[in-house]
Amino acid sequence: MSRAHQWIAAAMTPDHALRVLLILILFWVVLGAGGLLRPRTLRLVAHILFPLGAVACAGVAALAGIFLTSGHAPETMILPPGLPDLPFHLRLDPLSAFFLLLLGAAGAGISIFSAGYFRVGEGSAPALHCLQYHVFLASMAVVILANDAYLFMVAWETMALSSYFLVTSQHRIPEIRRAGFLYLLMAHVGALCILLSFGVLQGGSWQFTFDAMRGASLTPFWATTAFALALLGFGAKAGLVPLHVWLPEAHPAAPSPVSAMMSGLMLKTAIYGMLRASFDLLHVQFWQWGAAMLVLGLFSALFGAIFAAVQTDMKRLLAYSSIENVGLIFTGIGLSVLFAASHMPLFAALALTAALLHALNHALFKSLLFLATGSVLHATQQRSLGKLGGLIRRMPWVAALALVGTLAIAGLPPLNGFVSEWLLLQSFLFTPQLPHAFVNMLVPLGASVLALTVALAAYVMVKFYGIIFLGQPREANLSHAHDANKLERLGLGWLAGGCILIGVLPQLALRIAAPVTGQLLGTTVAPALSFWRIAPIAPEQASYSGLVFLAGIAGVFAVTFVLVRLIAHGRTRRTAPWDCGYPWQTARMQDTAEGFGQPIRHMFGGFFRMERDLPAADDPAPRYRIHIEDRFWRAIYQPIAHGVQRTADAVSILQGGRLSVYLLYSFLTLLVLLVFVL
């Protein structure tokens, strides 16, 4: 009886947006379960369930966007399930609305693509895929909406488990099982750190709601401990160095839409968690936190970019590129904390806007790129860069949309990647004004590391696009490649459209990021100056107009084309390529993936652990082999694994197998309890 009363009372509270969002989330779970009705048929899953899920994603995004731009006060809701004295608390405020918008916008594109992607016979049944996928999506949304530690951890665990099942879809292959195990292990290490952090954050009140944590006052030592634990936990999930080792294994092992979800959406929930913990629950107290995040972020960014440049597997390359982008986001967050703790809120808002925007942009263009590799994989069955090439002629749609994604991730105007990187560089310009002694001279050097990383990302993406889509096909069977089907094209096009929209009209993105910085820091950067350009601090200081860029380039393109045709002519003839007159050109003479990465390998050799097999000069059948490994694996993870193994071996002595020994243990315990109790 009382339960029913509670349910009705919960339904009566006037929280419209939050209620509709919860209904949409429940709808996802229902869709997932609906697939189980006919487990083996593909049509139900592909043509009905996934598209409906995409519509729900778009709905979530739209609602979140309306909530953000209308400036409503935060809404809360309490649901009866949960622990006896800790029911589920939910909260919709600008920070969660922003990340829900991100989730919905990118998720819609991925869902539509998946509708056309999943085929029968690849590992798990399609219905199981549908269930796991939608549970994953729903759990991420609940993580973003959670307002108490218990619901947060429940949703976090659900996220980890459902993504584990998705990663190990093709579970008959041993490498994929290994990758899944590593992923689950790191996810749980991170979850443990987050749990401990919540334990510290409650600050003695033993109330685990976020409201209680906001109000708790912690000593500097405990606040820093909570921050460090949160950084470890959320950093492990986001892929921050040195906790990144699971990323390059899990992303290639998963099917491409799942990789897109993990890279585009799951890493952002970790970013959300970090923002919630440091800004909202801990009220950014110390500049040293910001400096630590800045250093870790810059190092991760450089590390990710350098490793991406030497990869030969296209999905591993994208995984390392995700590490790089997460590093950039953490750099922005670190800079923001640094400014906020030094009482410079306007610059903190600028840095935070850059970080938020980069998270949104990354969700869009990284999902686009992973989905494009999915299409390539389906068409060619090849993942290695050494066996691809020339696909722009066989798959023009995928190539064109992947070009948009490549240009966006390389940070080139007028697309969206450039806007967030520009804002981040702008915020670095103000760091010499920081009041701390050595910091104001060292942090500007961070701007140069940032510029190096961004330029290196362009290098990596030219390698990625050039070797897969351009040039000559490196294998004969690539001539049978087919282009993506309609649903896949729709998904790719949605994401590419998002990239172009934010690039050309960054004012929209600034408008949705403004309430978030207002909530977390109290100030916002200047809104759009006019409809055609943005000027975050002041128009005399710097301004940018994506519209002018696009219009200018396109306009000159058109005018030049017409003028050249009019004044000269447009005659063309097709011949064999010139190639400096060398007549016996084959496809093997172009750059390989290793070859394109050779300058990076030469310059940054100290970062890698390389094993090379070089042929001798008189070798009749010369073979060249190179294997590049992560130093962190040998330096940190293997010693820890060996230590754990040794400890386990030592403890296993206790399990002798003899019954009398076990009875002896019980007897000894009984004696000890008798002595201490009596």
Next chain:
Amino acid sequence: MLKSHLVAELLRLLAAGLLLISFAMLSRRRTQRLITLLAWQGAILFLSTSLVAWDAGLTELWYSAALTLILKVIALPWILHRLIQRLGAQWDNEPLVNIPVTMLVGLVLVIFAFGLAQPISMMATTITRHTIGIALAVILLSFLMMITRRKAITQVIGFLAMENGLFFAATSATYGMPMVIELGIALDLLVAVFILGIFFFQIREQFDSLDLHHLESLRED
């Protein structure tokens, strides 16, 4: 006070030039060039001492400037030049760590020196007190150069560059040292270069090369 303002600007320019030369010494591969750079350092010291002498009107500093000109711009580079010609060590002088990494370490040292020097420069009273940071940076950079090179002759050059930095610090912070001390230091430098020159001939006779790693074989095993 226009004269002082212009002098301060010129001194800033000379200080920046001194820092630039110290970095250039980190990156040069040929010993011959290092000596030329050392001579340029001496020239900058001569100019800056003359400027300070003219602005503050201290005759002692004029003598000091003349001594710098004779010793650091003419005599010492000439002696070193003759030395390396007779030793045959004009060229090849690869650093131990590659050049971009050495430069980055140098950059960090400069930041360190600048950070340390800021409270000190608040206490000095001359017009050029802010250049103490640069002098400290020059000293640290020459030390780095001494550490990261293979050939023995660069140790001497680094030692002389360090002394240049000290001299610059003295001139900028305290309007020069007492004359007696300066003459003493100058004599010490000359003697040191002569003795080291003899030493180098001994090394070359013993090992047929000036590479420093040969000295490690003198260790008792």
Next chain:
Amino acid sequence: MRTISLVRQLGEVLVAVGIAPLFAGWIAQCRAWLQNRTAPPLLQPYHMLHKLFQKDAALATDASSLFRSTPYVLFGTMVLAAAIIPSIATDLPFARAADAIALIGVFATARVFLSLAAMDIGTAFGSMGARREMMVGFLAEPALLMVLFNAFLLFGSTALPSLVDGYAMKRSVVDPSVLFAAVAFLMVMLAENGRIPIDNPATHLELTMIHEAMLLEYSARHLALVEWASSLKLFNYACIGFALFLPWGIATHGSDGGVSMLIAVAALAAKLVVAGAGLALIESLSAKLRLFRAPEYLAIAFLLAVLGLLVHLLLGTSANA
């Protein structure tokens, strides 16, 4: 937006597009004089462009639409950059569409498109040129950014019109950080435009090429547009250098009328003559570096810019105390 600024904007773009090949021709003339050769006629680049436009374009059978559209995209980005950089006047409508950092982004777009087009045909030299060009590009960007950082510290802005206005009002004293930044900018300009000591623009040896290797498959009007875009890129870099370090003569905000425009055009011409001669002198005195010495060269440029920054932080602000 007043019509006079629109007219000025259009005029500036036309001047840039028109004079850029002449600038390249002048540098070639100076080089020839310094090397004791007979110089080609000053208008030779125009003759070459005319000749190229008349020819039929010979495209490889496998060339994609990316390859065919890249010359137009390159030309478009360079013209856009020319519209943004205040070479004659600062009161331009397009100048507010981008600050200096966004300009670096425009040049990066051009570089990426050219590299992709070079990889399109699938020859060995094309991908080699693409790889080398991207390598030089990614090393030059930090140095260029630090130069702009310097400018920001001195004048509080990265928008070029504000920089020009601010510099023209400053009393003309030589500042060491400006000097360091200028030398660093010069070194980066040589690297990015494929000049000695990074790349020899007149070489015929394909294995030593960086920029030329990417153009090997282009012919006729496509080659003409790419070459025009390259000379426009050099012109743009020169104008950025003038705006940052030698802005005297540019019609600043508030000065209207024909006289200031004439002075600005004359000043630009004079600066270009001197800059061209200077570039030719540097090219004739230096030797081309080995490819893997290029990172050292760019590291030196980066270091100079950072030194300028640090010197300003230590000496510049406290000298006024």
